[in-house]
């Protein structure tokens with residue numbers, strides 16, 4: 001059940017879960033949702049006022065997540081250098097597959113980190129990668145290089161990704177949480 005309370009000038013929305021718990025438990029998740037669990041004997045009104053009493057803490061936590069996610073991690077010079085070095089490293093790793101050297105392009109992308117045009121052999125990377133860690137950028141580059149070999153997201157595809165990025169599942173999950 002989704003409920004909302006007013007705190008100062010803000011509305012705090014939270015998901016109320018009824019569980020067999022002793023106390024009222026409140027969690028602010030990194031995806032920006034607020035989850036409260038309480039047992040059936042605690043009235044919704046009481047829980048509302050509990051959430052309200054934690055208003056300052058909740059807003060601070062939510063702002064913290066946003067700010068952290070939206071900060072560029074590099075100067076533009078550093079960013080270009082990092083991309084080029086990771087691109088070269090990945091190209092050298094993929095030479096064994098007899099690939100043509102892909103051209104590298106940058107673009108503002110709304111919902112993707114990169115794309116691969118395997119017909120023209122062009123890899124396009126999102127300028128939003130500036131918000132990502134080196135490990136995350138490397139994963140995206142490996143992902144797009146792997147599309148030069150396998151054009152879909154099949155098991156075969158991820159088997160190649162995994163050779164270079166064994167931890168790709170965790171990295172992918174973390175990247176889904178980044179807001180920009």
Ligand SMILES: [Zn+2]
Nearest residue numbers: 143147152153
């Ligand atoms: Zn893909």
